[in-house]
Amino acid sequence: MSGPVKTDGAWVREALERLTGFPHAVFVQSGTAALELVLRLLGRRGWRVALPGLTCWTNPHAVRKVGLRPVFCDVDEYWGLRPPREPVEVVLGVDPWGGAGNWTVGGKERLRIGDATQSPGARVGGALLAERFDAAILSFGVGKPISLGGGGVALFSDERAAVEARRHLQFGFWDGRWALHTDRYVFPQALYPLLAERLRRALVELPRARRALPGERAALTRLLPHLAPPPLRPGTEPGLFSMTPLILQRGAALTPADLEAAAIVSGVPLVRHPVSAPYLEAVWRGPRPDRPLRRVESLSPRLLFFEGRGPKPRRALARFLSLVLGAPERFRRPYSLGEAAPLPEHVRHWAERGTVCRSASGELFVVDRALARAFPVPEAIAAEVQRHEWSPHGR
Structure with a gap:
């Protein structure tokens, strides 16, 4: 990876294949657009899509937008998708931050789509994502491990599916040159050289990130008696990560909203994230689970995300929490x-x-x-x- 950075389309597809195993890439303007594209191309109107109940609200909204029905499922202790209670035709597996989700749900008889946005490069049993899923998506939005501030990509194992996806959207990107396009799904041309640079860095960083993630989570667990990250799934190799999820203990004197507000004005990178139980949000008008998703509904109101890494940011977070939680009445x-x-x-x-x-x-x-x-x-x-x-x- 030394020397001048290549920016041609073939090299970028090669870099994405090294991270995920998928050889064919179709670039669009966001991760949500990528999911819409995959579902429109491979799904059928009315099909049921199993997805974790703890997820970004854009995933179930994309499912509904293309005429499919989201089926929310609970998550296991590693935040991976638990098997659905009802028959489904599609499984949407969402990898958590740096870790791998449950890559076995659904089996070969269902269409399987992976959202690798928060863990590009993760492996399960030595296998890359393409060995377990039919297609996948990545978002390059703000705060993602591979961040451009926008843009996304749909990934396919089948070349014919990728060709049809380009035809479906009326544009294509071939070896660094654009063909016809529609504004609705354009991947901004100005982002392309930046994407090449981000992917070059990602491939260099991935081995270090794999080694660092377990230690980062263990160190945070020792430092923070009130917050703890979820465990990593055994038998997996972590991918890239940009933040660490933290779970606030039950009965804490402050809420995640309290802590986030104090952190913002104190310069501490501790934030809530747009990950929740979307079916509990006021704007949701789609189907809801027929019974409570107990782990999802327990985790959702207690989540915070730490955007730092290394001993110095961890110590700063510990000092901040000691001050704030020591006098909670001042920070509500x-x-x-x-x-x-x-x-x-x-x-x-x-x-x-x-x-x-x-x-x-x-x-x-x-x-x-x-x-x-x-x-x-x-x-x-x-x-x-x-x-x-x-x-x-x-x-």
């Missing part, structure tokens, strides 16, 4: 300043800009979630706020 949020009385009108109006929260050093900030930014509270307003008693909304 969101503070409903607009509803507290008798706050002056100018304070209530100012507080409507976002969520008021406190950093580990004691300073007050407003977090504007739409902009994903934090703004210090002006001293005069902070003094006014602290002269009054208020409580977090709903507490």
Whole structure:
């Protein structure tokens, strides 16, 4: 991998094949678009698709968009898909962060699609993804192990399927040159050289990431009595990872939302992630499980994700948690300043800009979630706020 970085289409497909085993790639504008493409091409309207109940909301919405029916399943202790309770025609396996999911669900008699976005390069029993799945997808969005800020790819073992996928979308990418395309699914040309560079790095980083992941999780478990990562599936080789999932213990004095707000304004890379039980969200209008998915519904409200790696970030996280969890009443949020009385009108109006929260050093900030930014509270307003008693909304 030394020397000038190659950016031709054949080399990029070769790099993806080394990571996943799939020799044929069709590039689109997002991981969600890649899943839509695979399902439209290989599925049939009305088919049932088993997928983990703990997942990104985009997966079940993509399933429904193309006319298929999502069947939510519980997850095992390694966050892999448990077998569905009802007959299905398709299995969508989603690998968790750095680890491998359950690659055996479904068997050869069902169409099997792998979402390798969070664990590219993972192996199970020495096998790459292509040896167990009919097709796969990768997202190159923000926060992913191979991140371009956008874009995605659909991966196929069957060359005829890849050719049909390109025809289906009316565009193709061949050896670095574009043919016809539609704007709906275009992979931005400007991202292509960057993708080549990211893949070059990924292939170099993969052996180190495999060695590092078990140690990272073990070190976090020792450091954090209130949070712990899930175990890795035995007999697997980890893939690339960009963050570590952490499970907040039951009965903790602060919620994940409380901790995230304090972490944002304290400069600690601890965030909630858009992974939950989508069928419990207010926007979901599709089918729900016929009975509770106990592990999914237990994990979903207690999840946080740590984006750091190595001893220094781990120690910073441990110090932050010691301060925050040692005085939880100071860090609960969101503070409903607009509803507290008798706050002056100018304070209530100012507080409507976002969520008021406190950093580990004691300073007050407003977090504007739409902009994903934090703004210090002006001293005069902070003094006014602290002269009054208020409580977090709903507490």
